[in-house]
Amino acid sequence: MQSRSAHVLEFDKVLRHLAGYAVSEAGAQACLLLAPAADCDSARMRCAFFRQGQLWAERTGFSLAPFPDLSGVFRFLESPAAVLDIDALWAVRQVLAQSRELAVAIGSGNTAENWPLLAQMLERYRMPEKALSGLMRCLGEDGLLRDESSPELLLVREEIRRIHRLCTRKVKELANTYNLSHYMQDEFLTLSSDRYVLPLKANFKGRLQGIIHEYSQTGETCYFEPMFLVEINNDLQNLKRQERAEERKIFEYLTGLLRAEMEGVNACWNLLVEADVLLARCALAGAFGGIAIDFDDTRPFSLRGVKHPLLALSSADTHPVDLELLEGQNCLIISGGNAGGKTVSLKTIGLVALMAAAGLPVPAAEGSTLPCWRAVHAFIGDEQSLEGNVSTFTAQIRNLSDIWQEVGSGSLVILDEFGAGTDPAQGAALAQAVVDELMEKNVTVCVATHFPALKAYALSREGVRAASVLFDPGTKRPLYRLAYDQVGASQALDVAREHGMPDAVLRRAHNYLLLDGEDSAALIERLNALAVSREQELDDLEREKLRLKSKRDKLEARFEKERLRLFESVQAQAQDVLRDWKQGKRSHKQALKDLAAVRQRLVSEQAAAQQGQAAPVEALCAGMTVRYIPWGKKAVIEEVDARKERLKVDLNGVSLWVSCKDVAASVPPAAPKTVRRESVVAEDNVQEPAGPPMRADLRGMRADVAVAELAAVLDNALLAGTREVEVVHGRGTGALRKEVHAFLRSFAAVDAFRLAPEGRGGDGMTIVELK
Structure with a gap:
């Protein structure tokens, strides 16, 4: 990509918007230095990294607080002293x-599964534990050095605080003894040149022995050091020097820790900067609804519902x-x-490609x-130069010639009004030749033109697609939409009329068009109206x-909610019937009758809710897919017993005999398939x-x-209206089978x-x- 193309497509403006979302100066600078990837693998990696970062930011809600730029600190530490x-x-x-908080936030989820690229970024980071521990122990949340940083510093500061208390007590005694309260400007001590002094009114001068250090700007207050404070202040100065010496030792110690783990400190700062840029990308995506x-490479470009990024950032109505x-x-x-959006469309393609x-x-x-x-090579706008003695046409040719040898397969070339500024016939011919050559090089070309010859070329040349910007047929205002596989009129006269050109001039221009036989505006206007109508219908x-x-x-x-409500209602009724039977409130026959009635209601109401109609047995055949109404599941018919009006169906691997009334032929029948029929010997007195x-x-x-498990299954079978239960107990020693049979008798x-x-399990199943 040429820097000239990036400038023409205004890629730097996008980066400035991106930098505005960064929380740090270093992050903003890193945003401004972003450039398109040099190869396809890197570009795909960047997009995948953004997707995972966006997912991470949404799930964790993590945000960075502003952090300082450490580049100056790193340069300062290059000096050993x-x-x-x-x-x-x-x-x-x-x-x-x-950076530690960031590492915890990235590692809070299953990083290998959710955002593995962020996990890889985290692997490059190594926390300088000793340096961080030393800084956390020595520096408080207020940014000051803690007293506990060293025993010597603690002793010195304790002595300084003792002197402060002593001075305060002596000053109060002095004020009470000499009745100085009405001469004092402030009730407490203050410091001047690191010495305790009293702020007194200027007219007090000479009443007590001491030293006047300075006056206020108004001259009404003097800062007075009584003689009894002189010795104490001298001791204070010594303690202050000791305090600064101890602080210097701590600073040297912490600086040494940082030097020993400088690589880790640098990695932590780089991690924050990289995260700042990532979160700025997420914020940019939120600003205009962006996606990665x-x-x-197997298909041409397809940008669905795309907006020009800068227009999308500046206006919500783009x-x-x-x-x-x-x-x-x-x-x-x-x-x-003109003003229909041709150049904006070209710029959108180029800028989106760079981004x-x-x-x-x-x-x-x-899906884009x-x-x-x-x-990406873009030739947009008037690039003439008076200083360089270069016209518009000459500038286009010179710039295209400069990159001609570089353009090859896998490039994008954008030509806006190429060939303008010279004879229209020759300019159009040159434009067609350039497009031909670029297409032979397997270059993707995007062109905006007013040349009639190039419009005809777009409709007739294989591999070229024509598109026209649409205008409202009534008002002639642009709709900012494209109609494909057709060309559009330039509408120069309409634009001139809208911008105030006199009607007399426009009438003469129209007459000249008629004389030249080049008035195709009516035909193209009709095509435009049809295209607008088609787009409206779409x-x-x-x-x-x-x-x-x-x-x-x-x-x-709504149906699902109603189905669940119905099922819960019927289930509650069935449980009431079963409970009454267990408590002796209903007879055994009456309970079975009531359960059958409840089941029948469930089947009928579910069938009505699902609007499924039972299919006649004559319309059913093996291999047909039907819906089993009581369970609301799809099933495949394996056998049809027309005499008893029942079916053998397969429900996800489970074979059942069901009534024809319980199935609905809601799915068209599939081709009949051969079903293996197993002969099962059944006694005459055994009811199916x-x-x-x-x-x-x-x-x-x-x-x-x-x-206990068998009792629960039998209860559920009674609730569901099932007449048969298969009890699998296995063969083994037969002990479990005996217990089961004894329970069934009772x-x-x-x-x-x-x-x-034997075909169904033999003595391993009852x-x-x-x-």
Whole structure:
């Protein structure tokens, strides 16, 4: 990428916006130095890093507080004799403390799964534990040196505080003895040149022996040191010198810790700067609804609902536009009237490409993709120079010639009004030739033009897609939208009329167009009106689609809520019936009758709620997919028993015999498949199950646990209206089977039980029939 192209596309303005979201001066400077990646792998890595950073910021809510720039501290420490002062040490403490908080926030989740790239960034960081521990112990939250930094400092400061208390007491005694309260400007002692003095009115001078150090600016107050404070102040000065010496020792000690772990300190600061830039990117994405775009070299660019980033940042009313090429196309030629958005569209493509390569979010809809362009070259605007004796046309040719040898496969070239400033016929021919050559080099080309010849070229040349900016047919105002596969009129006369050109001039111009036979405005205006109508219809269809989707979602949610309410109601009724039976309030036959009625209500109401109609048995065949109404599940028919009007269905691997009335043919029948039929020997007096069988797997359980589990399964079977239960107890020694059979003999709701046929488990399973 050329710096000239970045300047033309205003990439630096985007970086300035990005820097405004940084919380530190170093982070803002790092934002301004961002540049597009030099290769595709780096560009993809940057976009993936941003995606994970955005996810991390949303989930953790972490934010950085402003932190100082340590670059000056690092340069200062290059001198072996340099010792940091309290301000510099406090700045380092802030950076190290916040970098530790950042490390904890990044490591708070499953980093390997959620944001592995942030975890890799964290691996490069090594906390200087000794330096941080020393700074935290010696520096308080107020940024001052703690008394406990060293025993000597603590003793000196304790002595200084003792002297302060002594001075205060003696001054009070002096004021009371000589009745000096009405001469004192302030009630307490103050310091002047690091010595305790009394602020007295100037007319007190000469009444007591002592030293006047200075006067206030107004001359009304003098700072007076009584003789009895002189010796005490001398002691204080000695203690102050000792305090400064002890503080110097602590500063030297802490500076030594930092020098020993300078690599870790530098890494912590770099970590904060990198996180500051990352969070600034997240803030930029939030400002204009940006996303990290996908790179796909197998298809042309497709920017859905994209906005020009600078316009999106400056105004919430920016119009989104779709900018895309189809498969096999690598050139987009945009035509149409002035001020319709041609140049903005070209700049949007170029600027979005640079931002994506730099790992910045772009204001586009999800699903947008870009090829990984290795270079972006933009030729936009009037680049003439009077000083350089260069015209507009000459400047275009010179700049394109300078990069001609560099342009190759995987590049993007943007040409805005290329060939203007010279004879239109020759300029259009040159523009077509340039586009031809660039396409042969497999370069993606985006062009804005007013040349009729180039418009015809866009409609006829293979691999080129034409697009036109749209205008309102009534008001002639731009709609800031593109209509593809058509060209647009330049509308120079309409623009001139809107900006105040006299009508007489416009009429003459129109007559000249008629004389030259070049008045195609009416035809193209008609095409523009049709395109506007088509775009309006597409918008209406999209809105209707969204409305219907919203309505469907609400109905599905309402149905699910109603289904759960119905199920809970029926379940409660069934539990009431079972409870009354256990308490003896209902007879056994009456309980079974009531349970059957409850089950029938559940089946019928669920069928009505789901609007499923039972299919006639003649319409059902093996291999058909149906809906089993009681469970609300899809099933596949395996066998059809037309005489008994029942089906054998497969419900996710479970085979059941069900009534034809309980299924709805809601899914079109699939091609019949061959189903292996197993012959099962059934006694004449054995009744086939009327409902789906339940299964209790008791293998491996103790006898008491197995009996309790079996009782629960039988209760659930009664609630569900199931007539048959399969009890799997295994063969083993037969002890568990005996316990199960003994319990079944005593269970009132059991009608009969028997060992299963060999095909279904033999003596390892007991089949229970309920009344």
